[in-house]
Amino acid sequence: MIYVTETLLYVCFCILTGGQILSLVPEDKRPTIEIPNWLIIVCAAGIALLSFAPVFKIIDFFAKDFGESYWVIGKGVLLDFKMGHAWLYTLFFSCALIFIRVLRGSKKDPFVDILGLIFTLGLIGAFGWASHCASNFAIKGFITHSTHFLAVSVWIGILLVAAWFSKDQQHWQAFFKWFSPVALVCVSITVVAGLILMKFIVPEYLNSWMITYGQTLLIKHVLIIPLLVIAFMNGFLTKRKFVSNPNYDPKPWIRAESIMAILVLSATSVMGQQNPPHELSIENTIKLTQPSSLFTLFNQLPADFMVKIGVNLWSVVLLLLAALLIFTMLFVFVKRQKASMAVICMGLILAVVTYVAVMVSVI
Template sequence: MFFVAKVMLYVCFALLMGSFILYSVPRRNRPEIFISKKFILILIALTPLFGIGELVRLTMHLGEDFGYWLTFQNIVLSFEVGKGWLFLTGISILLFFMVLFNDIKEDRFFAGLAVFLIAGMGVSVGYASHAASLESLGFLAHSLHFIAVITWSGVLLVSGYFSKGEGPSLSFYKWFTPLAVACLATVIGAGLWLMNYIVPEYVNSYLLDYGQALLIKHVLLFIIVIYSLINGILLKKRLKQGTTGLALNKWIKTEGIFLFLAFVATALMTQQTPPHDVADTLKMEDPSKLFTFSTGLIPGDNPMLSFSFSMMSLVWLAFAIVLVLSILATIKRNKNMTLAVAASILAASAIYLAIMSSVSL
């Protein structure tokens, strides 16, 4: 239940940020999107409801001895996660009534103000994050990472799934391409910053469920970047040449699928113990079943993973390269979207197996 709530929280944030960014740019510079005010209001109302999941989880964990209601009150008023949720709820209420009483689709000023408020809600998520509890600047790293993710993914998801026609025009790419590049750079930079706090033993973390989810997220990010390059360079170039029948929306939707899968991997991470010290964490929980299944390795008392390329890892890597090239060929020939999705999932799996077959104890 908490896992699903976390995934839906990310989806709500992304759709809201994407909608308001698109409404804040001139109509000629965006695709014609179809998303009703009622749906936007529902998303705003659901955001604090999905955001309360972590508070409920802590309440159920800590409230058995002191009473659940008293524990919940204490968490809301005393814990950073509770204060962050109160801030999130307060901004959500303000945003709800601002959208309710204004034509957000036609008034670019209020749409831009809504973008600012959503960013404030993103800061509240960073304030309540695990990184913020570890380091005073941890909230800044998490906030930057989170806001960049929902900005990049939000515009793509709304453009792909809430618009009609073949896809956006060149005027859209003129502002979105630099925005996407800036978001990607922020995601990578802030992500490395966060890992320094949370996962200082990145390779060793593969032994744990948290590390496996993080690795899968990174593999998905690689696939997403490939789609971004195809959409932002190859298809944009063909659009400049006046090529018809590109079906840009189809490939933006495909990229959106993998952004959603990255949300799922991130939500899985929030349900696991962050591995500040892998050896100590393994004393409290079992190693990842996915790790032991994919590698056949069983960690000892003082595990230390290292990379050593094998023939099998090279085979998987070659298989991944072939699949990535097949993705490119599928999109260039404007084939079925299902083929691209299947090839992308297989490519991600091959990259994961190439990495797992390269580690040793």
């Protein structure tokens, strides 16, 4: 259940960010977007409620450990713990956002939209302040994590809202003219910030595959591959579609990209509930916890606790199959309009094939 709530938290952030940004985009630069005011309010309330789950986990642990009431322990956690402070900031920004959206109602008000975007940035900052990286690496961890999450929220947020709340076929070409470069910048920032976060949290990336956290991170990375393939389709190949057909409807394909993005967020939510191995070596971590069952399914633990990558027949065959799947996804996109679900299925198969190729390459 905690993984579901964490995924919903990420989705709330994305809808909120995407909705606030698109409300400020001129109407001739996007299709008509009708995102209900109540949904923005629900997302703001959902962020406050769902982000309390890890705080309650700490409160529950100390209450049972010390035999104190939840009220007493709760006050201590909220007032004395960094995560508690971050949640109080989250509650403030959520309530402020709900307040102005209730006053705004269904009427458009650019000032309220700008203010709402500022409060949304505050929520993202509070989320970054509560992260593992900020707790262990202070300001540089906070900046890196917040930048990473902001880029993801902008990219996937605009994508989600445009995919599921657009109401007509107008101005899609104008939309892609500005969204494609924005998405490219966001993806670039996400990759760079993600690599820095990995250096902080998982300094032994290959060795981390032996534990559950590292396996989850690897699964997230292989899921990103089909996401980037579909993003490439929507960002670059769509231009050709509009040249041959100005009334081309890209919604099925950006919906496919949004579904794949949610799967990546789901993997991220699993990671968020596990302890990263940044404080101990992987060898010492395995002594305190069980090795990953997925890793031991493919390989035995190396005696020196050092994972190395080699090339063998199976890994080459599987990587060639992965390349064939990518080519097939691109071919289907170019040749067929209504095959987005087939591309999602091929994307999932691509992720599985890539994962197995990596695991059988371990020596």
